[in-house]
Amino acid sequence: MRQSSGVSCQSSIVNRQSVDILILNGWVLTVDSRDTLIENGAVAISGDRIVEVGTEDALTASYRATKTIDARGGIIMPGLVNTHTHAAMSLFRGMADDLPLTSWLNDYIFKAEARWLNPESVYAGTLLSCGEMLLSGTTTFCDGYFFEDAVAAAVQESGMRAILAQGIVDFPAPGVPEPNDNVAEAVRFIETWKGKTQLVTPGLFCHSPYTCSEKTLREARKVSDQAGLLFQIHVAETETEVKEIEQRHGTSPVQYLDRIGVLNAKTLLVHAIWVNEADIACMARRGVAVSVATESEMKLASGVAPVPEFLKKGLAVGLGTDGSASNNNLDMFQEMDTAAKLHKVKTLDPTVLNARQVLALATRSGAEAIGLGKQIGLLEAGKKADLIIIDTHKPHLTPLYDPVSHLVYAASGNDVRDVIIDGRLVVRDRALLTIKIEAVMEEVQRLARQIAS
Amino acid sequence: MRQSSGVSCQSSIVNRQSVDILILNGWVLTVDSRDTLIENGAVAISGDRIVEVGTEDALTASYRATKTIDARGGIIMPGLVNTHTHAAMSLFRGMADDLPLTSWLNDYIFKAEARWLNPESVYAGTLLSCGEMLLSGTTTFCDGYFFEDAVAAAVQESGMRAILAQGIVDFPAPGVPEPNDNVAEAVRFIETWKGKTQLVTPGLFCHSPYTCSEKTLREARKVSDQAGLLFQIHVAETETEVKEIEQRHGTSPVQYLDRIGVLNAKTLLVHAIWVNEADIACMARRGVAVSVATESEMKLASGVAPVPEFLKKGLAVGLGTDGSASNNNLDMFQEMDTAAKLHKVKTLDPTVLNARQVLALATRSGAEAIGLGKQIGLLEAGKKADLIIIDTHKPHLTPLYDPVSHLVYAASGNDVRDVIIDGRLVVRDRALLTIKIEAVMEEVQRLARQIAS
Numbered sequence: 001m002r003q004s005s006g007v008s009c010q011s012s013i014v015n016r017q018s019v020d021i022l023i024l025n026g027w028v029l030t031v032d033s034r035d036t037l038i039e040n041g042a043v044a045i046s047g048d049r050i051v052e053v054g055t056e057d058a059l060t061a062s063y064r065a066t067k068t069i070d071a072r073g074g075i076i077m078p079g080l081v082n083t084h085t086h087a088a089m090s091l092f093r094g095m096a097d098d099l100p101l102t103s104w105l106n107d108y109i110f111k112a113e114a115r116w117l118n119p120e121s122v123y124a125g126t127l128l129s130c131g132e133m134l135l136s137g138t139t140t141f142c143d144g145y146f147f148e149d150a151v152a153a154a155v156q157e158s159g160m161r162a163i164l165a166q167g168i169v170d171f172p173a174p175g176v177p178e179p180n181d182n183v184a185e186a187v188r189f190i191e192t193w194k195g196k197t198q199l200v201t202p203g204l205f206c207h208s209p210y211t212c213s214e215k216t217l218r219e220a221r222k223v224s225d226q227a228g229l230l231f232q233i234h235v236a237e238t239e240t241e242v243k244e245i246e247q248r249h250g251t252s253p254v255q256y257l258d259r260i261g262v263l264n265a266k267t268l269l270v271h272a273i274w275v276n277e278a279d280i281a282c283m284a285r286r287g288v289a290v291s292v293a294t295e296s297e298m299k300l301a302s303g304v305a306p307v308p309e310f311l312k313k314g315l316a317v318g319l320g321t322d323g324s325a326s327n328n329n330l331d332m333f334q335e336m337d338t339a340a341k342l343h344k345v346k347t348l349d350p351t352v353l354n355a356r357q358v359l360a361l362a363t364r365s366g367a368e369a370i371g372l373g374k375q376i377g378l379l380e381a382g383k384k385a386d387l388i389i390i391d392t393h394k395p396h397l398t399p400l401y402d403p404v405s406h407l408v409y410a411a412s413g414n415d416v417r418d419v420i421i422d423g424r425l426v427v428r429d430r431a432l433l434t435i436k437i438e439a440v441m442e443e444v445q446r447l448a449r450q451i452a453s
Numbered sequence: 454m455r456q457s458s459g460v461s462c463q464s465s466i467v468n469r470q471s472v473d474i475l476i477l478n479g480w481v482l483t484v485d486s487r488d489t490l491i492e493n494g495a496v497a498i499s500g501d502r503i504v505e506v507g508t509e510d511a512l513t514a515s516y517r518a519t520k521t522i523d524a525r526g527g528i529i530m531p532g533l534v535n536t537h538t539h540a541a542m543s544l545f546r547g548m549a550d551d552l553p554l555t556s557w558l559n560d561y562i563f564k565a566e567a568r569w570l571n572p573e574s575v576y577a578g579t580l581l582s583c584g585e586m587l588l589s590g591t592t593t594f595c596d597g598y599f600f601e602d603a604v605a606a607a608v609q610e611s612g613m614r615a616i617l618a619q620g621i622v623d624f625p626a627p628g629v630p631e632p633n634d635n636v637a638e639a640v641r642f643i644e645t646w647k648g649k650t651q652l653v654t655p656g657l658f659c660h661s662p663y664t665c666s667e668k669t670l671r672e673a674r675k676v677s678d679q680a681g682l683l684f685q686i687h688v689a690e691t692e693t694e695v696k697e698i699e700q701r702h703g704t705s706p707v708q709y710l711d712r713i714g715v716l717n718a719k720t721l722l723v724h725a726i727w728v729n730e731a732d733i734a735c736m737a738r739r740g741v742a743v744s745v746a747t748e749s750e751m752k753l754a755s756g757v758a759p760v761p762e763f764l765k766k767g768l769a770v771g772l773g774t775d776g777s778a779s780n781n782n783l784d785m786f787q788e789m790d791t792a793a794k795l796h797k798v799k800t801l802d803p804t805v806l807n808a809r810q811v812l813a814l815a816t817r818s819g820a821e822a823i824g825l826g827k828q829i830g831l832l833e834a835g836k837k838a839d840l841i842i843i844d845t846h847k848p849h850l851t852p853l854y855d856p857v858s859h860l861v862y863a864a865s866g867n868d869v870r871d872v873i874i875d876g877r878l879v880v881r882d883r884a885l886l887t888i889k890i891e892a893v894m895e896e897v898q899r900l901a902r903q904i905a906s
């Protein structure tokens with residue numbers, strides 16, 4: 001028996017449905033397509049699913065819960081979806097900044113990766129990043145790197161949801177010294193992890209059209225299509241890349257990928273900065289999704305992706321942090337803020353990418369972009385229970401006229417209080433429940449001392 | 454008796470000089486012109502001044518302190534200097550976003566200011582902002598607004614250092630219904646506050662060349678020159694302003710101000726976005742300083758100030774947050790991060806505005822820009838003791854290769870642990886010691902409910 005309002009009476013208590021968790025006393029931002037905001041809202045969770053979203057009055061009348069969480073007037077919202085990162089690169093955070101891209105990559109990052117990546121360091125770096133992401137409200141991320149089995153092990157331990165892919169490049173890579181084995185290694189990773197857990201979904205990650213041959217790209221695409229898994233690729237990241245691809249293949253990176261059959265609806269193009277109108281039309285035609293990593297793209301001086309044009313064409317766009325060696329943190333709140341502001345100043349139009357649109361990019365649209373739109377990204381009955389509670393009782397979030405404005409323009413990851421993933425509480429009052437973060441920080445700092453020396 | 458290293462022995466203890474505060478066990482970033490970084494550093498403070506900066510070994514051998522503060526391996530650095538804000542505008546934070554500038558100002562901000570500003574609301578809004586600034590590591594700010602006596606009262610209560618100015622515009626303003634009284638009201642404010650306290654320094658603030666007549670600007674400049682006080686003015690903020698001034702006066706806003714004698718070394722030009730080469734040359738010739746409010750300028754889609762060019766010409770440049778109605782927070786760490794990244798992506802050059810340069814803008818150079826360069830902005834013997842301690846023992850600040858990189862690219866205001874201003878501890882372990890922030894938040898939220906209704 002349900003009642004839509006009022007205090008539950010004795011007769012209703014006996015008839016109330018049992019749920020595992022009831023979150024009460026918050027502004028519920030569902031981030032559905034109607035931007036539903038429920039003041040004095042509540043969410044009921046059973047197992048790994050959301051059972052109902054509604055007013056506190058209605059839900060307390062309908063449900064009794066094993067565990068009740070008081071949001072204390074804060075914001076209850078979907079967990080953030082980081083559509084592009086290399087989690088283990090926390091190992092190199094702040095090791096090298098403010099350098100030309102080629103020097104940063106060739107003189108620092110590639111050398112450090114070749115020397116210091118191994119399953120143990122990748123595991124430690126990933127676990128650190130999972131801790132950082134959880135504490136800043138990210139519940140799902142999409143990763144591509146090397147020693148990806150170690151990434152998957154860390155993700156499992158953290159309790160996060162993730163799309164993980166073993167990196168494919170046509171030169172000797174950490175853990176894959178023989179480039180001819182690169183696709184086979186990615187296939188082995190997929191076979192190991194497909195269906196193994198609820199939370200880890202494997203995918204494919206070809207580094208770029210300039211580091212992978214046509215043969216490699218076609219093979220990886222084929223694997224992706226046969227297994228029904230996401231195919232990620234960095235593309236059109238710099239002007240230099242566009243010139244190189246045009247010289248080699250006589251067309252733009254996006255249209256080159258299309259010509260060789262790489263673009264379809266299970267494709268996530270990462271960056272897509274240097275794209276022209278024909279490229280965008282092609283992307284829309286193929287139904288590809290895009291991940292923009294605004295802060296990293298700014299820091300590396302790559303350029304600004306035409307996000308408003310992507311949205312006009314109906315592309316699914318997600319936000320990503322990229323690795324923390326080029327950001328240098330994994331805070332998706334800062335990513336929302338910067339994305340909104342950058343496009344306003346680029347177009348000299350303050351109405352471009354409003355707060356509601358940007359919040360959707362970091363949640364619902366990001367989930368769609370990585371192929372998880374049916375499971376996560378918004379709060380509604382039947383969706384996986386991935387949600388976060390924001391503590392708004394802080395000077396920088398006072399006063400509160402509009403929760404969405406605060407989330408995009410005033411909050412930071414540090415305002416996240418609780419995190420639930422797949423119905424499981426993984427952060428409570430800013431304490432990580434799944435990761436022994438002190439030990440992880442100590443281990444990564446120990447590795448960094450070796451790397452620096 | 455001093456010793457440069459080693460544990461102090463009994464004989465040195467008896468000869469050690471007494472100081473009030475000794476901060477130990479941190480990376481000391483002096484932000485002096487040589488970017489001095491002292492590992493295992495310490496700072497000795499007596500009264501309102503820094504007595505010595507050096508290694509922990511040297512300072513523990515030389516001084517015994519009434520109070521010892523353990524930085525626990527974090528960063529000890531100068532407090533941040535916010536060179537432009539309207540502190541009381543926290544009252545309107547998140548009230549209206551994503552709007553064309555004219556609609557935002559005319560339909561929301563000006564109306565709300567006319568209806569809701571009074572000494573009590575300005576006091577409450579300012580005190581809230583002081584709490585927010587202190588908790589995010591800002592020790593000094595430069596403000597221009599209305600009912601500035603109430604601002605000064607709040608600043609005094611907070612223990613912050615500030616340059617405060619009563620706003621001058623040639624139309625009826627909150628608290629100054631008769632525009633003819635605007636300069637007289639500013640003079641009255643100066644007379645009330647000049648020399649009254651160590652921490653509050655009055656100044657002049659003319660709103661802009663398009664809202665103040667030549668007569669008003671000349672009068673205000675004269676007052677500023679006679680009293681030796683900073684003259685602030687918004688200038689060249691939008692393309693529209695430039696066109697309007699060119700139509701009215703036949704030249705650019707900067708050169709118009711120069712022609713009427715407004716520009717000299719005691720001048721802070723705020724924004725200075727739409728300036729040409731001749732303007733910059735003129736600014737350099739007159740020795741004016743500039744405040745850039747990157748995040749606010751992005752959010753309002755005003756444009757990007759040519760900061761690298763300003764620096765090449767040797768101008769003193771500071772960073773500012775602007776009011777929190779157009780930012781929407783007062784976090785100077787985010788301001789550093791965004792400024793560094795924005796100029797890189799604008800120029801497509803990742804070496805532009807490196808982390809060291811940006812950190813200087815937010816401290817030493819900002820202090821110079823508002824005329825306090827002799828007192829604050831870096832850590833050295835004799836300077837006022839305005840400093841902050843950053844807690845780096847956090848996942849997003851791990852590992853630590855380079856403290857400066859973390860401060861600019863990875864940290865946020867929330868990582869500030871302790872704040873000392875003028876030798877007085879005002880934040881300890883993230884607790885505000887001068888402001889009853891719960892009551893202030895409640896009052897501002899109460900006001901916001903009225904404003905929203």
